[in-house]
Amino acid sequence: MSTPPDPAVLYPDVAARGSLAAALRAAADGRLDAALAASPDSGPLLHESVASTLPHREPLRISASTHERRWSIHGGEPFQGSCLIDGDTDDLAQVARAAQAWHDGETLDDIRRAAPFVHLTGHFEVPDLDPVRLVESQWQGMLREARELEYSWQAQYQALVEAAYAEPALRALYPFTSHWTLRFSSTTRPSLTLGSPCLSAGGDGTYGVGTGFITPDLGVFTTAPEAAALAVRHLPTDFGPVTLGRP
Structure with a gap:
């Protein structure tokens, strides 16, 4: 070196x-x-x-x-x-x-x-820490990040994020990624609350939905909107509205 x-x-x-x-x-x-x-x-x-x-x-x-x-x-x-x-x-x-x-x-x-x-980056400032605006800022940051990625599977990951954003029930939740798996929280950072399905983009062009991290135990689909729709159907009824996460 x-x-x-x-x-x-x-x-x-x-x-x-x-x-x-x-x-x-x-x-x-x-x-x-x-x-x-x-x-x-x-x-x-x-x-x-x-x-x-x-x-x-x-x-x-x-x-x-x-x-x-x-x-x-x-x-x-x-x-x-x-x-x-x-x-x-x-x-x-x-x-x-x-x-x-x-x-x-x-x-x-x-x-x-x-x-x-x-x-x-797509994130915008929310001086009053309104949870709804923090959720939208997070989504806008994730959407821009997905569109600007330079990896070979960029289009597939972008499709997953955009399909999730198109679903009002998911769009109302706080999104975040873990190893490129799309997850949702009922509180904002810095203290996330888990409990919703996870969405993932497979390297083979498929999209998975799972109850846990990465494992697509709820279903695998050939299109991102199908996966997002299944995630909505498996949302807990009391998951949300999003509140402010506290340290």
Whole structure:
């Protein structure tokens, strides 16, 4: 395994300023001074976080690659730990623009307009923690993730998620995946409540429905809508409406 190059070689401009924090300040014309956290002593050239004026946003995490000149970002919300924005770029000025917009509380769409490398995950912000909106945010994140997958069975998994979303009874539940098996909870993260059937996409083009993890003991079908419909028929009568999950 090759040894990564010295960060100062990949990022001489950052090294010249002493830290990623200082380089971001310079790229943002000093406007990020109050928002920047201290770079960790273990990697001042590679890591930084930028606080937001909005309490329902976690600090934006910025990390530099150790193998090529490139920065990645991750912006999430603290209640569920959902990622709202991410992305990577070799343009530090764009990173600074994204960080400034995140700090200033601009909308997710406006952050992307300010820095086009930013990728919206589909999750949206729910400051009041309304369970119905948290459920819809989770669904939108899963739908976008399914559509953007690059695996060979992407189309099959996408069909499964979309078929489940098309069923009102399943759409009203909080969805999540475990090893690419689609499951449902009657509470939101961070504390999930199980008890519903599981849906899975088989590698052979079939769709399974089971009472437990992965095992399709309720049925196997050739189409995703058939599997989703069976899952609805096996939902417990008292499963829902979704309430807020608590730690």
